Amino acid sequence: xxxxxxxxxxxxxxxxxxxxxxxxxxxxxxxxxxxxxxxxxxxxxxxxxxxxxxxxxxxxxxxxxxxxxxxxxxxxxxxxxxxxxxxxxxxxxxxxxxxxxxxxxxxxxxxxxxxxxxxxxxxxxxxxxxxxxxxxxxxxxxxxxxxxxxxxxxxxxxxxxxxxxxxxxxxxxxxxxxxxxxxxxxxxxxxxxxxxxxxxxxxxxxxxxxxxxxxxxxxxxxxxxxxxxxxxxxxxxxxxxxxxxxxxxxxxxxxxxxxxxxxxxxxxxxxxxxxxxxxxxxxxxxxxxxxxxxxxxxxxxxxxxxxxxxxxxxxxxxxxxxxxxxxxxxxxxxxxxxxxxxxxxxxxxxxxxxxxxxxxxxxxxxxxxxxxxxxxxxxxxxxxxxxxxxxxxxxxxxxxxxxxxxx
Numbered sequence: 001x002x003x004x005x006x007x008x009x010x011x012x013x014x015x016x017x018x019x020x021x022x023x024x025x026x027x028x029x030x031x032x033x034x035x036x037x038x039x040x041x042x043x044x045x046x047x048x049x050x051x052x053x054x055x056x057x058x059x060x061x062x063x064x065x066x067x068x069x070x071x072x073x074x075x076x077x078x079x080x081x082x083x084x085x086x087x088x089x090x091x092x093x094x095x096x097x098x099x100x101x102x103x104x105x106x107x108x109x110x111x112x113x114x115x116x117x118x119x120x121x122x123x124x125x126x127x128x129x130x131x132x133x134x135x136x137x138x139x140x141x142x143x144x145x146x147x148x149x150x151x152x153x154x155x156x157x158x159x160x161x162x163x164x165x166x167x168x169x170x171x172x173x174x175x176x177x178x179x180x181x182x183x184x185x186x187x188x189x190x191x192x193x194x195x196x197x198x199x200x201x202x203x204x205x206x207x208x209x210x211x212x213x214x215x216x217x218x219x220x221x222x223x224x225x226x227x228x229x230x231x232x233x234x235x236x237x238x239x240x241x242x243x244x245x246x247x248x249x250x251x252x253x254x255x256x257x258x259x260x261x262x263x264x265x266x267x268x269x270x271x272x273x274x275x276x277x278x279x280x281x282x283x284x285x286x287x288x289x290x291x292x293x294x295x296x297x298x299x300x301x302x303x304x305x306x307x308x309x310x311x312x313x314x315x316x317x318x319x320x321x322x323x324x325x326x327x328x329x330x331x332x333x334x335x336x337x338x339x340x341x342x343x344x345x346x347x348x349x350x351x352x353x354x355x356x357x358x359x360x361x362x363x364x365x366x367x368x369x370x371x372x373x374x375x376x377x378x379x380x381x382x383x384x385x386x387x388x389x390x391x392x393x394x395x396x397x398x399x400x401x402x403x404x405x406x407x
Contacts, residue, residue: 037080040406044073048398051103051140053385055393058143065143066102073098075110088118098137105146108137127160138186149183167203171213187223191301194218204245211242213256219301226266234301234309236262238276255279262299264308270341272299272311292318302340313337326369334361357387365400377402 051069059067075096082089096110112134120126138149157175164170177193199213219234226232240258247253260276263269281293294316301309318332336359365379377400384395 035081037078038407039079040075040077040404042073042075042402042404044075044400044402046071046073046398046400048396050394050396051100051106052143052146053140053394053396054143055391057390062143065146069103069106070101071098071106086120089115090117091115103146105148106137106140108150109135110137111135124164125160125162127158129158131156138181138183147183147186149181149186152178152180152182154178161201169201169203171197171199171201171211173197188221189224190222192220192222193301199242201242207252208245209243212240213242214239230265232308233265234262235264236260236299236301238298240276250284252282253280260299262309266308270308272309272341274311288322290320292316292320308341310338310340312339328367329365330367331364332362335359354387354389354392357385357392359383359385373405373407375404375406377404 047070048068050067051071052065052067054062054065054067059065073096075094077092077094079090079092081091092112092114094110094112098106098108098110100106112132114130114132116128116130118126118128132153132155134153136151136153138147138151140146155175155177157173159171159173161169161171173195174197175193175195177195179192180190181187195215195217197213197215199211201209201211201213203209215236215238217236219236221232221234224232238258238260240256242254242256244254245252255278257275257277257279259273261271261273263271276298278296278298279294283291283293285291295314297311297313299309299311313336315335316332317334318330321329323329337356338359339356340354361381361383363379363381365377367375367377369375379400379402381398381400382396385393387393
């Protein structure tokens with residue numbers, strides 16, 4: 001019924017992973033920065049063979065697009081941290097620009113400002129107040145995303161923890177997040193997130209604890225309505241147990257496992273519920289090598305017109321090695337299994353559906369320090385997505401060289 005031009009006009013496939021919003025801020029607090037003024041400069045040159053994430057079918061149908069491309073990333077970060085009594089205040093400003101050789105329509109800038117205040121009140125309470133603003137180019141999910149669309153993210157959060165006994169603490173958090181798209185048809189994806197969280201944590205030793213927490217996140221799509229003229233909304237509720245412990249000097253395990261329920265307010269009342277978890281394992285091997293394993297499963301709101309939310313399972317494995325005071329390396333592998341959930345409001349006018357996909361990513365890099373300030377990095381990566389709809393499948397290989405300077 002709808003041809004490819006119509007589908008390209010109507011569909012925006014940008015994905016924003018919101019797992020950070022769906023997991024409460026009950027992890028250990030960021031210690032903050034108190035080192036005064038600091039800076040970092042970096043330049044990275046990359047060459048990839050499928051920057052547009054075209055499937056084989058899309059490549060055949062769009063010979064005028066150049067999937068292979070080279071680009072330059074330039075980035076500057078300035079920061080300042082200061083201790084004020086028992087409080088630590090930090091401020092970071094970041095500006096970056098990407099320049100493409102072939103696909104200049106993808107050139108974009110990335111601007112960000114963030115501030116954090118780590119505070120202490122009396123002998124038993126501490127907390128963190130933070131704010132963040134970022135302006136970025138929307139990510140490419142499919143060929144339909146090749147448009148100029150700046151995305152603005154604004155986030156504010158507060159976290160507090162108070163001891164109510166020798167080892168028992170009460171924790172709580174609240175956060176607000178807004179996402180705005182500048183491109184007109186992409187504004188259907190504008191949304192606001194509000195999160196509340198609370199919990200109990202019991203210390204069983206140095207950096208060891210067990211706990212129980214719950215959270216609720218309300219997501220509102222400001223410019224998207226269902227067939228009954230209701231604004232699209234999404235609610236996520238979860239309750240989880242958490243644990244952190246070290247097993248000897250070389251093994252650290254941290255994680256939470258719980259139950260999550262996500263539903264929207266559409267006439268169909270789409271809903272999913274079940275197990276959610278986030279588990280991290282760090283193992284130090286022969287003092288020079290650290291092996292990290294991260295597993296997670298949760299349901300997150302989507303930023304595209306094809307689904308309201310998706311359930312995602314990820315596995316990440318990384319090996320960080322220090323071969324000498326100047327030479328180090330990293331190897332990482334990532335796997336994501338994603339299942340999209342649908343309501344009638346996103347079907348069928350936005351083209352063929354992608355019900356599920358699997359994404360694989362492999363990357364390796366070598367770093368070499370030239371003195372105290374300068375570091376060189378060289379690496380390669382490979383990404384592959386297998387989808388039940390071939391239009392969403394792609395593979396991409398790339399090489400990169402990076403130079404960074406920091407005080």
